[in-house]
Amino acid sequence: MKKFGVVTLMGAPNAGKSTLLNAILGEKLSIVCHKRQTTLYTSCRYFNRRGYTNFNCGYPRHFFLIRKKSWIRQWYRQHGRPPFEAHLIFLIVDVKASYLKEDIIKIISKLESVSDKVVLILNKIDLFKDKSSLLSLTKELSEVFSFKDVFMVSSKKKEGVDRLVSFMKKNMPDGAWVYPEDQLTNLSERFLTAELTREVLLHQLHEEIPYGLTVQTEKWETFDNEDVKVFQMICLERMSHKAIVLGKKGQKIKHIGVLAREEMSKALGCRVHLKLHVKVDENWQDKPDFFHDLGLDPN
Helix, strand or coil: CCEEEEEEEEECCCCCHHHHHHHHHCCCCCCCCCCCCCCCCCCCCEEECCCCEEEEEECCCCCCCCCCCCHHHHHHHHHCCCHHHCCEEEEEEECCCCCHHHHHHHHHHHHHHHCCCEEEEEECHHHCCCCHHHHHHHHHHHHHCCCCEEEECECCCCECHHHHHHHHHHHCCECCCCCCCCCCECCCHHHHHHHHHHHHHHHHCCCCCCCCEEEEEEEEEECCCCCEEEEEEEEECCHHHHHHHHCHHHHHHHHHHHHHHHHHHHHHCCCEEEEEEEEECCCHHHCHHHHHHHCCCCC
16 A cells, blocks of 8 residues: 655754754755754755655755745745645754754744644764663653654664654555655755755855855756756855855865865766856845746746
């Protein structure tokens, strides 16, 4: 019997939502960075069949990086999928974070009406040698909220992820697959490769440049030998950041291009030729064109 369902991932910044999503899918579809709040585009747009289950797995509409008056924030207010529509809601907690109990209680207090869907996931357990403290935390949280279930995982090392996937399979409703069997995601290759470049930028420039940057894939060429040539624009909000991205005699952007190209080749399974250029546009977040790779339409 085929199954289909929707899973929402919730959690504080840097709780490991992107890493867990990649571990569940078995593929890298969401960028991962030690820097907090790097998931700029948030949407339920990931899926994978994982045996006999076809499911939609992603984030609810949070706006960690998006300006209050930007076009994309307004779009999500009108069209975003609320987490309560999901069949399962994964509340992901970084067990090493300092906020912990008090902040978690604030989050779960807003989920009382859907407590039968909420699964507590204690993440980054590989950082604990003594797991007894995790049991105490689980007990404390379970006393203030009735979770559907509780899992302890390490998304980075994939500990406990198989158990979580099995749980998802059992709790997805019967139904025809919405997505094709051989298709991992409905996010375009243009968008995914742009995210890979943005991930490299965040890693390489995390101390020099804040979050006001994006990457747009402008052109894509496929050759007879299946190599691809990707043209991308790095868009910055400040002119002062352009020199930082380019580096002395263009060495920084060359290095970024090499790293991004390597990641793209791994993801696409072919040789990639990457061309990068930099543009400054302080109002890029207000322009719908920058978000068309997500399939968003202002109309």
